[in-house]
Amino acid sequence: MEEDVELRAITERTKGDSPVPEVSRRISVSEFSCHCCYDILVNPTTLNCGHSFCRHCLALWWVSSKKTECPECREKWEGFPKVNILLRDAIEKLFPDAMKHRNEEIQQNSDIAHSLLAFHKYGNDQIQATPNLGRANRQRGGGFFSGVLTALTAVAVVLLVYHWSSRESEHDLLVHKPVAKWTPEEVILWLEQLGPWASFYTERFLAERVNGRLLLTLAEEEFLKLPYNIDNNSHRKAIIMELERVKTLGVKPPQNLWEYKDLKDPTWKQWREFLVKYSFLPYQLIAEFAWDWLEVHYWTSRFIIVNGMLLSVLELFSFWRLWSRRELKTLPRRMWSHFWKVSTQGLFVAIFWPVIPQFVCNCLFYWAVYFNPIINIDLVVKEVRQLETHVQ
Template identity: 80%
Template structure:
């Protein structure tokens, strides 16, 4: 008998599993297991970081109405996503099985409670999928600043490419130098840039010493006579058309992307506007660039503009989720994560680009250009529906 009492008092030493006293359960009162929200016996008790426990549906209703991650009793903020206290749930279901079954039936019949529970659980699933330390991959691959960083990178690459490639055109001052100040050699250079066929008339212009002032006075009728004698009608119309552009602009019109720039150095006001848009509104920069090229590439420019608008909406949704869930402190981590992703992908492309078939590159490029807007439309619709569900 004495040995049995020792085993009960020290079960861990003897390796004997302790058994609950059946009389202890009868002595427990229901008041010790009440939820401080509904003041009824706990159903699926959920324990917060502060130690207080509530019915899970009560906590869901509180969160849905307040939109705060706070304890309904002490107002202490809880971290992560609360889970059901399994040990406490099992104890309550054994002690008050009849009351728990009745309460569960009542909860299932209440549509507002069921909807709040579903929304609360979805919120928890989103929390887990977007947690900074989680290894789970977001199937959509979208996150705050993911598209913004991509847009920033694209603008930066274009600027660097312009800076490096424009060196090839440093000797070509025709895009800056007024036509009236062109020399005869520069007029011949302008004529030569019209196409291989223009070399037929280059010597004639040099022999006549046609400078910029004389070029501005020439008409289509002059090109039909001596000493120019341009008999080919198409050649004569091409020269006349380009000459009209030169007269209108006062300089040589830009022929490609790298020459397509302001004829004057940007002012401080323009630089300030560009820097602000580059940091905060990179999609607007892309859209403005595409807008200027509507006359050149009508449908392509429209696809780019629409895609920029859709990406802006998706980033606003991402920012709203971060703000509503009070996860702004995770922004530096997310920015670094996406910056590293863009950098590694760019390095991969730079290394393997010469070995990738051009057909594959073209397919990937046109997929990103024309099909991404369709995909982003679907993502925007899903985000709007998700927002409507939360509001309800």
């Protein structure tokens, strides 16, 4: 039978010392029921959305679905849910008999014990993974501007690594020397910078003593014939495309950060366009770079472009989430936390980069290129479903 409790609240006396009538109301166990098991709340755990569930019910839900979202409204929770101590103590004082009976039932269920153990282990892992945040409030899509912060740190790391690994002496770079004045050795240097595959053709160019003037006269038909004999269609198109850029600029276009830093300062219009994209669409810059290499790296470029679009969508969802919850004031703290995390990781990579096997680097690179888009598609789908639930 459902247990009822009568509550009485006697207010303070007024200034005239006249007593106030006693107020009473009967409450039942059903008013403190869990929306998962529809029984009295045991160790009630309140989520960010405001809904409360038994802690073991929430653990069973998480173990079965592996979703960090409310079982009722499907809103994702932030951090690791904690027991609502005030609500727990109130229920235990109001309904001691019902709580005793309910606890005995839970203790006899081994599935609940295993689920709670796994759930608490997950919570400890979350807390250890975010020691600098004070609480686990990370979101799976990344915070707004996280792409910008990641790009800043990545540029710094690349500069350090490139500086340490560069073996080139400070000679006159081809980005300043007119192509008509290139020597055969400098033509080979230009060819090798197109990619590792260019090493197959360096001996043929050296044998013909191809200098800058001769290079400008070559056409696609001549690359098909002897002595060049470039049969690979992708390699031939890459050389032709880069040769057209050389003819247009009159010098070798820069291909790395070290060569870009020696160019003339960009115009204000270029700076304005770059800063707008860098601030609001950082991944579009990467997608635009990949777009120029579609004819050479067919699948890789498309994977990069798709991943850039997905990451931009996730950034917009993150900003919308902050805006809808009126948490924009937490943006500086989130940015600093993300910057600190990425900086420490980048410094670790920069220190141990020389000793990391090339095979491991290649595996990580291709994993990021080809599998990250699949992961991000799943994240976008979840964000869209959450948005639909919120709108409804």
